[in-house]
Amino acid sequence: MGLRLRGEAFIKGISAYLPGTIVTNEQLQAENPDWDMPKIEAKVGIKARHVVLPGVTAGDLAYSAACKLLEKSGVDRDSIDFLLFCTQSPDYFLPATACILQDRLHLGTHCAALDFNQGCSGYIYGLRLAESLIAAGNAKRVMLLTGETYSKYIHPRDRSVRVLFGDAATATLIDDTGTGARILAGCLGTDGSGAENLIVRSGGMRSRHVPVEMARGTDEQCCIRSPESLFMDGQELFLFTLRRIPPLVEATAKLNNCTLEGVDWFIFHQANAFMNEHIRTKLKIPKEKAPIVLEDVGNTVSNTIPLTIHRVCDQFKPGQKIMLVGFGVGYSWGACMLEWQTICGA
Amino acid sequence: MVVQALTKGNDEMNSDELLGLFAEALEADKSSISTETVIGDVPEWSSLVWLAIMSLLDERYGIQLSAKEIRSFKTVRDVVECITAKIEIPR
Numbered sequence: 001m002g003l004r005l006r007g008e009a010f011i012k013g014i015s016a017y018l019p020g021t022i023v024t025n026e027q028l029q030a031e032n033p034d035w036d037m038p039k040i041e042a043k044v045g046i047k048a049r050h051v052v053l054p055g056v057t058a059g060d061l062a063y064s065a066a067c068k069l070l071e072k073s074g075v076d077r078d079s080i081d082f083l084l085f086c087t088q089s090p091d092y093f094l095p096a097t098a099c100i101l102q103d104r105l106h107l108g109t110h111c112a113a114l115d116f117n118q119g120c121s122g123y124i125y126g127l128r129l130a131e132s133l134i135a136a137g138n139a140k141r142v143m144l145l146t147g148e149t150y151s152k153y154i155h156p157r158d159r160s161v162r163v164l165f166g167d168a169a170t171a172t173l174i175d176d177t178g179t180g181a182r183i184l185a186g187c188l189g190t191d192g193s194g195a196e197n198l199i200v201r202s203g204g205m206r207s208r209h210v211p212v213e214m215a216r217g218t219d220e221q222c223c224i225r226s227p228e229s230l231f232m233d234g235q236e237l238f239l240f241t242l243r244r245i246p247p248l249v250e251a252t253a254k255l256n257n258c259t260l261e262g263v264d265w266f267i268f269h270q271a272n273a274f275m276n277e278h279i280r281t282k283l284k285i286p287k288e289k290a291p292i293v294l295e296d297v298g299n300t301v302s303n304t305i306p307l308t309i310h311r312v313c314d315q316f317k318p319g320q321k322i323m324l325v326g327f328g329v330g331y332s333w334g335a336c337m338l339e340w341q342t343i344c345g346a
Numbered sequence: 347m348v349v350q351a352l353t354k355g356n357d358e359m360n361s362d363e364l365l366g367l368f369a370e371a372l373e374a375d376k377s378s379i380s381t382e383t384v385i386g387d388v389p390e391w392s393s394l395v396w397l398a399i400m401s402l403l404d405e406r407y408g409i410q411l412s413a414k415e416i417r418s419f420k421t422v423r424d425v426v427e428c429i430t431a432k433i434e435i436p437r
Contacts, residue, residue: 036392043394160393197413235413238397242404278401 009131009142010180012173013344015069016310017061018050018297019167028163031156040163045273049166049298051151059091061169062147063104069171070105073344075141077106080173082139083113084129086122086302088329089149090115101145112139119198120269120328122146122302123170124186124336127324130174131183141175146302150230153200157224161232164272166298170306173344180343181322185255186336187248194331197236202227238275240331245279252323252335263337264320265312266290269327270304301328316340364426367406371398381423407433 025047029037041047052061062085070077083105085098098113107113118125123146130142147169154161174183201207207227225231253260266285268276273292280290293308300307305324316322320340327333361381369376372388372395385391396416403409409432419425 039394043397233413234393235396235400235411235416238400239410239412242400242410274397274401278404282405 008176009134009174009183010176010178010341011127011183011338011343012075012175012177012180013069013073014170014172014306014310014313015065015072015345016168016170016303016307017065017068019052019056019061021051021053022048022296023051024048025163032159035159035163037163040159043272043274044164045292045294046163046298048296049151049164050168052149052167056149057091057097058087058089058147058149058167058169059085059097059100061149061167062087062097062145062171063101065147065169065171066101066105066143066145069143069173069344073173075173078108078110079141080107080143081111082130082133082142083107083111084126084142084144085113085115086118086126086144086146087115087148088117088119088301089147089152090117097147098145107143118332119148119301119330120271120299120304121188121326121330121332121334123172123305124324124326124334125188125332126172126302127174127183127336128186128188128334130172134174134176141173144172144174146170146306148301148303150301153228153230155225155229158229160234161230164232164299165230166300168297168300168303168307170303170310172306179341181341182339184321184337184339185252186324186334187251187255188334189244189248189332191240191244191331194236194240197233197240197331198231198329200228200230237271237328241271241275241279241327242282244331244333245325245327246283248327248333248335249283249323249325252325252337256321256337258321258337260285262321263323264289264340265316265322266325267305267308267312267322268325270294270308271299271328302326310345313340313343313345318342360430361426364429365422367402368399368422368425371395371402379422381421381426383422385419385421385425403429409433 025037025041083098091097096115098115102113126144133139149167150165151167291312293311318341322338325335366376
């Protein structure tokens with residue numbers, strides 16, 4: 001799906017929140033003497049990840065990120081007329097966590113609130129939804145929240161995912177006031193045939209309860225996990241990325257009447273350093289144009305793109321073109337371009 | 347991107363080039379592997395090594411291996427044959 005330029009919505013501010021508990025590679029090594037952590041660290045580029053304590057949810061993290069942004073930006077809470085929350089680890093099956101957040105954040109009762117279930121492409125989806133609501137005149141100011149606690153899905157002995165993922169939340173304000181980073185054209189896409197390759201099989205209605213005898217098992221790759229835990233086929237995910245992402249990046253540049261050389265910054269979903277470096281080299285993008293922000297946070301799913309913008313945006317200059325590229329679980333992917341103007345960071 | 351072609355019509359040359367690529371991914375000496383090597387007998391041949399092989403194959407020859415193919419490989423010869431077929435059959 002290629003989406004044409006309308007350019008009537010602007011990112012006003014971004015904040016990020018990381019839970020306080022940090023799991024380092026040294027801790028993982030001590031817990032799992034059979035894991036070759038130095039080798040893993042060299043490949044994936046991750047030294048530590050933040051995780052929530054039991055009892056803390058993605059909704060709690062998103063609440064904290066939203067509070068930071070409201071405080072820094074100084075916007076009137078009543079001016080927010082749409083709340084979007086992207087998560088794959090909601091607080092409840094129902095109601096939507098966004099409804100709970102509307103109340104906790106003291107947003108007006110005129111504010112629409114919606115959860116949507118996307119992972120690594122989620123931020124791009126959120127920006128596109130916000131931009132479309134604003135361009136259609138159905139909202140004036142949207143608060144887009146991303147919050148994820150994959151750590152709750154991860155079996156502590158499953159090396160393939162435990163080393164990669166971290167928990168986080170971010171908040172973004174998007175409005176029609178003409179100041180901030182302008183959201184330009186982009187593409188979204190889906191290939192559900194890859195659903196099985198990054199999945200939590202049990203817990204939903206397809207397989208609500210896990211038989212006790214299946215609650216712990218070792219798969220053919222010798223990773224220990226249960227059907228309730230996150231499963232990832234890293235090789236299939238890498239293959240998907242190799243095939244889909246270079247054309248996505250090229251199509252997004254073309255849609256914005258731009259060449260890859262004309263893009264000033266590329267903010268890729270931060271999957272792992274190895275995969276990101278391969279894509280960057282394949283597209284011949286200079287290293288300094290595609291920052292990698294993984295070392296102390298890991299792969300935080302829908303949070304990686306806003307978290308990276310939040311951390312590196314003091315290097316962006318007004319008028320620069322920034323391409324955002326998200327891809328993963330689904331399979332789902334999306335990219336869009338921003339025209340940079342200073343935003344409020346918190 | 348510029349895609350190199352494996353030297354065609356010379357199986358020995360193909361194997362040699364690919365053995366070099368596998369050794370690079372394994373961070374091992376090329377002499378430590380041969381087409382007869384059973385992959386399961388090499389403890390260092392982890393899933394990370396497969397990712398490195400996938401990356402090198404994509405970069406140098408523009409070809410890709412699927413997880414299903416990777417799971418089916420028993421010996422290095424199986425891998426070489428699969429890759430050689432992909433290079434020789436125009437896609």
